Amino acid sequence: MKRTVPLVLTFIIGMYPIFAFFVPHRIASDLNDRLDTWLIIVAAFALPLGAVNVFMINLSKISQRRKGWPYSIVILAGLVVMGSIGIAGAYRQDSIGQFQYLFQNIVSPLQSTMFSLLSFYVASAAYRAFRARNLDAGILLVSAIVVMMGRIPFGDMLSHGSMTPLSEWLMTIPNTAAQRGIIIGAALGAASMSIRIILGIERTYLGSGKD
Amino acid sequence: MIPIGIWVNALLTLCILSFLYKDNPFFRFAESLFAGLSLGYYIGLTMQNTLRPNLLNPVIHEFGVNFNYLLIIPAALGILLYFRYIPRISWMARIALAVYVGYYSGVTLVQKLHGEILPQARDTVLPVTHGGANALWNIIMIIGVFSVLIYFYFSAEHKGALGRVSRVGIWFLMISFGASFGYTVMARVSLLMGRFSFLVNTWIRPMISG
Amino acid sequence: MNLKKMLFIDRRIIYLLVAAGALYPIIRPIGLPVIPTKPVAALYDAVEKMGPENAVIVSFDYGPSSEPELNPMAGAILRHLFLRKIKVVVLALFPLGGNEEAKSELNKVVDEYDLQYGVDYVNLGYKEGGQAVMKRMAISIADVFPVDVDGRPTADMPIMAQAKNYSDISLLISLATGIIGEWWANLVNPQFGVPVSVGCTAVSAPKYYAYLRAGQMMSLLGGLKGASEYEKLLKDGYASVRQTYEKPEEKKASATTGMDVQSIVHVIIIAFIVFGNVIFFATRKEGSK
């Protein structure tokens, strides 16, 4: 009972969008659109589940004074302040203002700065990884340099205008061919996995292995 | 005078950048603040954009009249997720996961077959007899797609003819990875530029000339 | 031998040089030339052929972290659409895209043209649900977005009559940072036949080339370079735009200035790669001697 109910549900609910995709009849499409909206609501319910875990983990860290417990206070403070303003914002116009202000001046810059670290990491990764140790690594290296030169006006000045077209060619022909091979392969893999889930062969996500 | 918001923005930016030198209390503070605030932000956003308009409004305002009773199903599934904390019937939480995963498996299956395999396969069927350079590029494209597909073939070891074709596949993969890597350097650098121009033009310059 | 030690140069030296390379042009701009490419010109030519009878969806599918690349692109494209009096329906499927990016870019550009909200353009804001929203917009856009970003009902807005669903949309432009741009190309284009053009961050561009060649996308603007190319086409085409981009705060935020920083940092990274290989071969030759 514990395992068959979820698996039967997965099969029925899994086959439904496939049926609705091939059968445009109103009966099929109405319920399909409804299912879309419902699952958005279910996902919205799940978010507080995460917040519950954040509270439990950090509260126990603070109470036991484990290493780094002051930072747990910062996490919980941020969560409570922003969460309450956010929920209030759903009903009161003025808290929307505070909500946007906190986002604009704290969350957004942190996001952009964390993202900008990547330009440093790209440089250090390039320095370490692009070494012509063998033929394959050599191809990787040459292709990267050509495309980088083609992405900036400087490249064209050096190669009197041939770098941008060459870099566009690398991106359009060999790159597209390789990516198409990966996309088709990955799509087949994803489709095969979807079928395994619908048929109940793949069960690990339910945490129900053999029992 | 520079508004407080700009100061907070600039100082937090420096806290994150300090991680490049080494981990330090300033970075850890910014990391923790970021984790807490952003989770709170998404909870607020979800309430404002999804729970209130799609679920709470219908329940509160239209209850009884033409209330869409079917809304009980998603709400019930959402609550089922919390059954995990009730020992004896914690398995019920699996029902919500099963419905969620089941539906999107079905959606993924048709979208992958219809939206990815068909168009990509169709565009690999290319003319190779006329059109000068284009015909040559099409031949290279076809060789590339087939060799990469064969490289990922599971049922046979990379030996003999299959091994040689796989080698060609690896060359195409290396060109693609090198090209994509080189292509994205620009995106990363523009992000850094965005942060530095904020620090220079919005924080330091007004402070000096202020 | 210190050569072998050089192989494992402390990454912080690399970081210092990248930081310096990015800071210098911000403090003292240089101004290097830009050459527009085919995938970008395709969008410019398509928009040139359109007028007030066409309705276009501009979907803001990126967050603040992609602003440096996609804001200049959004500004250039919106200016071009408004110059040609095309009806613009703005919406967003990326959580932060609807509110912040769309509003900031729209408000900045809208003041430059006499436009009437609800008639010439509308901002429908953010709707959660990704593919589900895309599929339902084929039936009716007004049903999916009953209210616009500021809560005003969309049913009685004149522009919505001209953009009931996908069959009324002449072109869909998605400014995207990841999967959402792909969904427009591999779900909306094949299933509903809407021509799709994507302006994306440079990291997504390589994968999108596959969709460009498959015809699921009619044009592709890749990263800041794509934005600077579109700015160049726009400045060559319209004198009024040239003045706009000369104003100081516009110049600073424009893609063209951004390209200075790109060129220098790219050169630094390429120099590191070459330098790393020179040392690598030197130590290997020495090792084998």
Place this chain on the structure above:
Amino acid sequence: MRRVLIFIVSVALGALLSAPGRSQTLTDSPVQALRAHDTPSDAGRCITLTWTAAQVVPVSVLRATSPEGDFETIGEAVASDQTFADYRAEDKQAYYYKLGSTAGEVTVYSSTFGPVFSKSNWLHTGRINALVLTVLMFALIVVYINTAKKGKPLFIRRIAGLAAIDEAIGRATEMGKKMLYIPGIMSISDIQTIASLAILQHVAKQSAIYGTNLEVPNKDPLTFSAARETVKQAYLEAGKPDQYKEEMVTYLTYDQFAYAASVSGKMVREMPATNFLIGSFYAESLIFAETGQFTGALQIAGTADVPQLPFFVTTCDYTLMGEELFAASAYLSREPVLLGSIKAQDMTKAVIMVFVAAGIILLNVGFPILRNMLVAR
């Protein structure tokens, strides 16, 4: 059966009735051969009109519910379009259509066509190619699973990334250090996350057996609850349920970059011996990979997100690329049923490759028939 008969008779009668009305206005209308039929492959309430016309002149579309009834204008079209879709039809209602083109005050009408009924169609005829592919895959999977059940040995080539997993766990156990497993940043609606959870179960079972310290920080709440079930179950199956601790699977935050910051901090402070970066990633992939590389951890990455593959390939020790990620559960468990589905996947790929090759050959001798069959509508 009786209802169908009545329907045929009424159609025949309708055609007869409207026939005489057709002759006198035929000559001067710009529109010829007007036809109307239910729009195929849709949910009904829509009728498609087609006609032949060359002139680029506006025409108004008129509709009535009986041949002599009062025609009302329901839409505008351009003659040269030669098609118009009436979305406001009601199913099971007979309609009659004609097109009017106005020159000055004189309005000239085309012939009337009807009756025609709109109906909700049961099959999307444009998607038969996708249907064939779906049925083919289902069939091949069922066939190969049965052959696998009969004990026929199934071969699957060595996948470096997956073979290295046990070695990576062994390394962490010897060094007595932690293992970090990151299941990607997307929800369980993304199929890559489900594939990652299958690998997590294998890793969790090994760490239960060897007593290695495992931590699974999450960004998506649904993935978080599924990962918790997976790890708890793995410890149960390894016979060590008491060793499972709630802090093994934690939730950090929902923001992509706040999650990247917290995980980077965790990597540098706790210096895990092995990092698994398996699932769906976006730009933050390089933040994990480069930070992990800096702390000297052995890193196994896996994703089907093509834009992120270059970053994993250049920074991680092993990378599962595209479909290798989806073959993981079969490769690791060696379960015949799962190996059967990988075989079926390979066969489908072979069928597609043969079809495309045939398509190329035919196209180049002038027959684009196979290429046209691949159109996705």
